[in-house]
Amino acid sequence: MHLIKNITVIIILLLLTGCIKPYDPVIDANAENKYVVSGRITDQEGFQEVAVSLSSPIKEPKSIPVGFCQVNILDDKGNVFALEEYQPGQYRVWIDQANLAAGTSYKVKVITPTGETLESGFDKMPKCPPIDTVYYFVEDVPTTDPTVTSKVMQFYVDLDAIGDYSQYYKWDIMETWEYHAAHPAQYYYDGTFHEIIPPDYSNNVCYTNNLVKNVFTISTKGLSQNTYKQYPLHSIDGQTQRLAYLYSILVSQVALTEQAYNYWEQLRINSNEQGGLYEKQPLAIKGNLLNLSTPEKDVLGCFYASSVSTRRYFFQHVQGIDMSFNNFCSEDPLGKFAWKEFSPDEYPVFYYFNESGYLRILGTYCIDCRKMGGTTVKPDFWPN
Numbered sequence: 094m095h096l097i098k099n100i101t102v103i104i105i106l107l108l109l110t111g112c113i114k115p116y117d118p119v120i121d122a123n124a125e126n127k128y129v130v131s132g133r134i135t136d137q138e139g140f141q142e143v144a145v146s147l148s149s150p151i152k153e154p155k156s157i158p159v160g161f162c163q164v165n166i167l168d169d170k171g172n173v174f175a176l177e178e179y180q181p182g183q184y185r186v187w188i189d190q191a192n193l194a195a196g197t198s199y200k201v202k203v204i205t206p207t208g209e210t211l212e213s214g215f216d217k218m219p220k221c222p223p224i225d226t227v228y229y230f231v232e233d234v235p236t237t238d239p240t241v242t243s244k245v246m247q248f249y250v251d252l253d254a255i256g257d258y259s260q261y262y263k264w265d266i267m268e269t270w271e272y273h274a275a276h277p278a279q280y281y282y283d284g285t286f287h288e289i290i291p292p293d294y295s296n297n298v299c300y301t302n303n304l305v306k307n308v309f310t311i312s313t314k315g316l317s318q319n320t321y322k323q324y325p326l327h328s329i330d331g332q333t334q335r336l337a338y339l340y341s342i343l344v345s346q347v348a349l350t351e352q353a354y355n356y357w358e359q360l361r362i363n364s365n366e367q368g369g370l371y372e373k374q375p376l377a378i379k380g381n382l383l384n385l386s387t388p389e390k391d392v393l394g395c396f397y398a399s400s401v402s403t404r405r406y407f408f409q410h411v412q413g414i415d416m417s418f419n420n421f422c423s424e425d426p427l428g429k430f431a432w433k434e435f436s437p438d439e440y441p442v443f444y445y446f447n448e449s450g451y452l453r454i455l456g457t458y459c460i461d462c463r464k465m466g467g468t469t470v471k472p473d474f475w476p477n
Contacts, residue, residue: 128159128211129393130382134166134199135347136218136400138190141166141174143201145211146182148393158182163204168197169215195220201382201396209386214352216381218398219259221348225251227326227406231413234328244414246336248326250344252311254319259400261312261354265345266305266327269472272334273298274462275422276445276455282432283440296460299467300475308361312354331416339409339476346402353397356380405474421465423456 132143143164147157158181166174172192176184198215205211227250233242250264277292305327313319326344329335349357359378380395424447428434435442443455458464 126157127391127393128203128205128209128382128384130201130203130211130213130396131394132184132201132396133353134188134193134218134396134398136193136195136221138193139187140185141176141188142183142185143176143203143396144183145203145205156182159205161206165202166199167202168192168199170197194218195400197398199396199398209384211382211392212385213380213382213396216350216353216396216398218400219261219348219350220257221262221346221400221402222252222254222256222258224344224346224402224404225253227251227342227344227404229408231411232328243330245328245330246408246411246414247328248342249323250326250346252313252319252321252324252346254313254348256319258319259348259350260314260319261349261351262310263347263349263354263357264309264324264326265347266309267302267343267345268305268327268329268335268341269300269302269343269475270335270340271298271300271338271475272462272465272467273338273420275420275459276443278443278460280445281441281443282435283442284437287441296462296469299462299465299469300472301465301467306364308357308364310354310357310361312351312358314351331414331418333418334420336408336411336414337416337418339407340411341405341407341474343403343405346404348400348402350397352381353395353399356395356397407476420458421456422459424453424459425456427452427454 127148129146129148130143131146132141134141143166145159145162145164147159149155149157160178160181162178162184164176164178164184166176166186166188174186174188174192176186178184195218198217200213200215202213203211227248229246229248231244232247234245236243248266252262254260254262274297277289277294277297279289279292281287281289307327309324309326311321311324313321329340356378363378379391379393380397382392382394382396384390384392424445427444432442443460444452445455447453463469
């Protein structure tokens with residue numbers, strides 16, 4: 094009897110597993126090769142930019158810029174600003190402050206090399222209040238080990254937009270930090286031994302910039318006041334050199350119209366859950382553009398008007414953050430064949446003597462901070 098039951102269970106399991114098929118979603122072919130137009134105009138005098146590209150297959154995401162377009166920004170006062178292509182698919186025009194004002198409406202018009210006309214609706218530039226306060230708390234966050242937490246520097250912003258300001262916002266964050274190579278260039282071997290006196294620190298201190306990829310959006314439309322306290326921005330830990338010396342963020346508070354906010358909110362929902370925006374191609378979200386030549390063809394992306402308030406912050410010696418970063422410096426003992434291990438095409442070979450007096454061969458990351466992607470040129474805004 095038990096044998097019959099066991100055989101029956103095995104048959105049922107085989108039938109169930111035999112019915113399982115891998116799910117391969119059907120992707121509409123029309124989702125590929127759609128025009129994507131992305132850009133904005135702000136109340137800040139300077140270059141206003143628009144990008145034109147084609148969407149790529151979902152399984153092979155990549156940037157497909159569309160060059161040789163005629164791109165114009167138009168306002169509701171009859172002004173037309175012609176953009177020039179400065180990189181493939183990237184267009185820009187310098188607009189003076191006199192033509193950038195809250196209350197003015199703007200749209201973009203693109204004529205592609207094949208003669209198709211892509212056009213956005215007018216977007217009215219809203220008013221943006223000054224940034225209220227950006228601050229941080231040191232907080233515990235979970236790790237892959239449920240018994241262990243990690244300390245992070247969690248940033249927040251307060252919004253105070255009481256008055257005739259927009260009810261829709263997003264924040265952009267550009268971070269800059271100073272980092273150091275582990276050693277100066279002092280001793281090296283190139284067939285003979287040399288000592289640099291004084292040691293060369295010219296490639297010891299670097300600076301790097303990074304646009305935080307998360308999207309931060311909020312609407313106060315459903316609130317009793319046009320204010321918001323403690324909206325969470327990005328966070329950082331001590332596992333990079335960001336907080337080792339001096340860290341800075343340039344926070345841009347961007348006032349949006351409701352239409353632009355809805356577009357960015359959809360981007361936030363999609364991109365923040367998928368690891369960040371600004372990947373190989375814009376996400377396939379329809380904005381406010383139409384293909385006037387072929388109305389049945391969707392145009393992705395969005396062109397919008399915004400006003401911006403910016404403020405820079407510096408942070409140093411943050412208490413409570415455990416610093417455990419990798420400086421990528423390899424320090425190796427001299428091998429058993431000594432200097433014969435190195436061929437002339439490996440010269441110069443840098444080295445130093447540690448606290449115990451032992452010679453250690455230094456990798457290039459040890460003496461040249463530029464190898465980690467930064468520059469030795471100090472930003473104009475960096476403190477002396």
